Amino acid sequence: MNNSEQAPVTVRPATLDDAPHVAALATQLGYPTTRDEIPARLAAVAADPHHTVQVAECRSDVVGWIHVYVRKTLARDGDAEIGGLIVDESYRGRGIGKRLVEQALAWARQKGCHTVIVRSNVVREDTAQFYLGLGFETIKRQAVFRRALDNHQGKLKTDDSRPNADG
Numbered sequence: 751m752n753n754s755e756q757a758p759v760t761v762r763p764a765t766l767d768d769a770p771h772v773a774a775l776a777t778q779l780g781y782p783t784t785r786d787e788i789p790a791r792l793a794a795v796a797a798d799p800h801h802t803v804q805v806a807e808c809r810s811d812v813v814g815w816i817h818v819y820v821r822k823t824l825a826r827d828g829d830a831e832i833g834g835l836i837v838d839e840s841y842r843g844r845g846i847g848k849r850l851v852e853q854a855l856a857w858a859r860q861k862g863c864h865t866v867i868v869r870s871n872v873v874r875e876d877t878a879q880f881y882l883g884l885g886f887e888t889i890k891r892q893a894v895f896r897r898a899l900d901n902h903q904g905k906l907k908t909d910d911s912r913p914n915a916d917g
């Protein structure tokens with residue numbers, strides 16, 4: 751990816767053509783992902799009005815993405831949740847992350863949500879500062895548990911539990 755300081759950045763919905771860049775950025779986020787895994791996930795998102803993936807594009811390169819979805823549980827509704835956000839390392843500090851979050855907030859508003867939540871690994875102290883600066887507040891700290899299902903024993907991506915992985 752070329753870092754062009756002056757080149758304009760646009761934010762738009764992801765397309766299947768973005769799969770290679772989306773996969774590379776997911777890997778940078780801490781979730782090793784191949785380009786072959788992304789098209790089915792993007793297609794599922796495109797078919798579901800409760801999800802959106804927006805990408806930041808600069809000179810035909812995807813340099814960031816955000817996934818946000820309407821989160822409904824039995825106990826609560828009205829929340830949207832940011833499922834993932836990443837800006838390419840060489841494009842950080844240019845306002846791209848902020849634009850992606852603002853786009854997610856606008857989308858959530860349009861969907862009738864009244865709050866947007868995001869879970870961020872506590873080891874990402876910089877990321878906490880980023881969200882606090884955008885008007886988010888810390889509401890709680892949680893432990894995250896996982897149990898493999900019997901038919902998938904040994905197939906979990908161990909990197910999901912790396913301390914620097916998101917979520």
Ligand SMILES: CC(C)(COP(=O)(O)OP(=O)(O)OC[C@H]1O[C@@H](n2cnc3c(N)ncnc32)[C@H](O)[C@@H]1OP(=O)(O)O)[C@@H](O)C(=O)NCCC(=O)NCCS
Nearest residue numbers: 835836837842843844845846847848870876877879880916
């Ligand atoms: C967090 C992340 C998305 C921020 O993207 P970015 O494009 O560099 O952020 P922006 O340039 O839009 O910054 C927006 C504001 O946040 C502030 N900010 C950004 N990174 C910051 C940091 N590390 N510490 C403190 N403030 C920060 C900026 O100063 C800016 O403030 P301003 O509007 O007052 O000028 C990016 O650093 C990233 O991809 N990090 C790794 C992955 C990650 O943590 N994802 C989120 C997981 S939930």
